[in-house]
Structures are given as C-alpha cells and as structure tokens.
Amino acid sequence: MSGKPLRTPLYGAHVKLKARMVDFHGWEMPIQYAGIIEEHTAVRTRVGLFDLSHMGRVRIQGRDRRAFLQKILTINVDKVPEGKCRYTFFLTEKGTPIDDLILYAGGPDDFLVVNASNRERDLEWMKSHLSGDVKIVDETLETALIAVQGPRSVETVKAVLGIDPSGMGYYTFATLGEFFVSRTGYTGEDGFEIIVPAARSVEIWEKFIDHHVAPIGLGARDTLRTEAAMPLYGNDLDEATTPLEAGLTFAVDLDKPEFIGQTALKAAGAPGRRLVGLVMESKRIPRQGFEVFHEGKKAGVITSGTWSPVLERSIAMAYLPTALREPGTAVEIDVRGRREKASVVKLPFYRRKKS
Amino acid sequence: MRPDDYKYSESHEWIKYNEKKKEATVGITDYAVKQLADLVHIDLPKVGDNIEQGAPFGEIESVKTVADLVSPLTGKIIEVNKEVGGDLDTLKEEPFEDGWLIKIKPSDPAELESLMTKKEYEEFLEASEEDKEDKDDKKDEDVDEDDFV
16 A cells, blocks of 8 residues: 555544544554453443444446356355345455455345455456456445444444334345445444445444444454454465365355356365464463464464453464364464463354343 | 652653662653553563663563563662552553562662653653654555554
C-alpha cells in the first residue's frame, strides 16, 4: 500500500472518541479506545460496536455470475440458499488461499465481503477470471460497515435502529428498513454486521455510542477472534497454507463442479500438518513467528498468539505435524530465547453458551 | 503526579535515590504504563543480581507489545518488589509508590548525574511526542500491523 492512508467515513468519530489510531494495511483505523481488555470484556459480556468499513464489499452482477462464482469459490454456490451467508476461499491453482471471504448469496445480485488487506489483489484476480456476462462492482468506498457484537446485540439493534433482527438465523442476511443486515461476525459472539450509506454512517454510529455501546478497536477484535480460533489472513492463512491444513474443511467442497485450486487439493490428500491451539504455562505471550519445539526439535511456527482475557492465559495457534495435534501434547515455544512450556488444546479456546 | 525529587531516564524508568542509605529505588513512569496499556506480565531479576546502566534487567509485557526494563544505574539488586507481579494494576494506580520494581545498591552514584530531572523528562516527553506527530505526517509505508489484527 502506498500514498496517504485511507480513512473510513467514521474516522472523525474515532478521533472524537480519542481512539489510538494506527495504519492498518493502508487504512487509518482505531486500535483501541478504553483499552483492549476492557473492550474485549464488553463484547463477551454485553455488546460492542466496530467500524469495519475498511473491509472490501464487492457486488457481483450479471446473468453468468453464478457460473463465475462456482469457478472461483470453494463452496458449491448452487447449494447455498438465497439469503444465506457462507465462509469460503479464493484459491491459487496450488490450492492455497488468496483470501478468505463471506459470500452473501442471491437477491438479485451476489455480494462478497473480503479482507481489507487483499481487496485490490482480489479485484484484480477476479477480473482475470471473468467470462460471460459478469460485472464486478467495488462498493467499499460508498458505504460503511458497522458491526454490533455481543450477547446484547439483538436488543441493542432493536433499540437503536428501530428494526427487529431477532428472527434472523445465524449466517443469514436481510434488508430491514433502510439497513442491509447480516447475522455474522468475527468475535465468537452473536451479532450483526450492518451496511449503511457512507453519508449516514456517523449519525448511526453516534446513536449506538449515545446508547452506551462500547466502541471496540482492532486490538480487541484480534483477541476476540483468536479466542474464537477464527483464522486471520496474513497470520493463519496465506499462500503457503491450505484450507485443509487449517481445518476449514466445511468451507471447501472437493466434490463440487470444477473450481480453481480443486485439482491440487484433491491431489494433496490428507494434510501432513494441522493448525492447532496452544496454551502456555507462563504469562509471556507467544507472538506470530515464534518457533515451536517438540522433544527438542523444531515442529512449527506460531501464526497467531495473544493474551486470552477469558482464560487469563497466553494462547496461540501454530501449524504442527498431524501426529502432534492430540490435545495434551507437550511442546515448547521459544519466547525471545527462552523455551516456555505449552500444551496442545482443542480449538476454539472459547465457545459462547448458546441460548 | 510525577515526583519532583526523582530522576528519570529516556527509557521511562524513574529513580528515587536515598542519600543516607546509598540506595536507589527504580520503577517505570506513568507515561510508560499508559503507552504499554493492558499489562499482563512482568519479569524481574533476583536479589543479588548485578545490573548495568543501559542494559535490560527484565521485561514487561502487555497484550499488544513487550518492552525491556532498562537499568538506569550500575550496581547490585538488594530488593525486588514481589507484590507487583501478582497485581499489575498497582503499576497503573501508583507507578511512583507501591509500583516500584527493584532497589539497587549503585556502584557508581555519579551515574545519577546522567539522568533527567522531572522538568527535563517532561520536556523530553513533549519533544518525542512532537517528533512522533512529525513522523505521522510523513509516513507512507510505515505499516505497523504485525502485532495486531
């Protein structure tokens, strides 16, 4: 990314809230407001508000769009009912992720939400595979994306926006009043992601703030998604991994009609390494890039690591040989020259109680 | 809140020197605590360890980053605050009192002269904030996302 950082329509609102701002893949974004742990706890126990307007929002139009999506996505789009959201991938011919994304199926177009860091690359890649009557429209800069996450999301959205999303199933979307709403998120909690016109976003954001919904920065977004073991592109996923190694088999249908990367994944067979969860004994934090050892030999590298406010332990994810994926397996993590004890645990680290 | 009779280092440690006992108490400033935010862990040395001015004597870690604790003086450690590791909130609430970290017997008290007074430290903070704003204006590819999402 070069040139001046981009700002979301809510930039001024973040500054007004005295957020600490950072450059995130070319976007000037809030990393924290009150503090990462306080924000994390607000989302786990009450409700929090996120500005996700940096994420790519792309509309796919045209008569041949279904055939196009079938070719570039790892899920069978013919089996996704209209009104549903699905997690899926763009893959290289080698079967490794170019990006992970959400498909919003149907009605009348299809819609994709992709990572901010990959938006331009994704658009280029999609355009290179265009065929027939398909139009790709990048709507990222015309709209804002606001997420409301936490156990009190339903009542909060009702009270603040005057719409009732309580009938929506998880991973569905709908137009409610003037809002395009999906029951999705990246926190491990119930919640909604709401697309609004850029021009109205500040007014809507401030309504939530006035309703005492805690604003949440990218810092807590990372601790929340790591506890929930939701992968982050650039950390846990990249062009040197496969979705199968990451354990994301639910998002890959190897038996569907042909898609890019399918042949390589089929040929690769069962993965020799897997993404596993690690919990450390020490409170020192294992961070991305730290090496993992098993019986004195290097076994892998940390892809994500942080402090878990819920477990009050240091947690991490790493790709380890398949034989080491059993919970309870003892490993060591090199934290700045000192080996710290850790053990393999079942993912996710945190799972919400469903009501 | 920053005591007038303490000395300060550029790496944000404070030093309270007791002339009579020839002992120095060392901690980190409110500014350091605020910058680190969300503290999770502190590693402190043992009584009897020798430490050197400018060299790390421990580390302090927050959710988003880790920093060395840098010794402002050369000498021997005579006491370590055992309470503070179990309750890092003390550092937030009383960084200059109960939040002290170690006590040192300095081998060369003249090193105190190389440290800043409170006034000098506050000027130093102001200058480094301005410097940071300067850099913020210029930065183009200064992407610092690795610790974060």
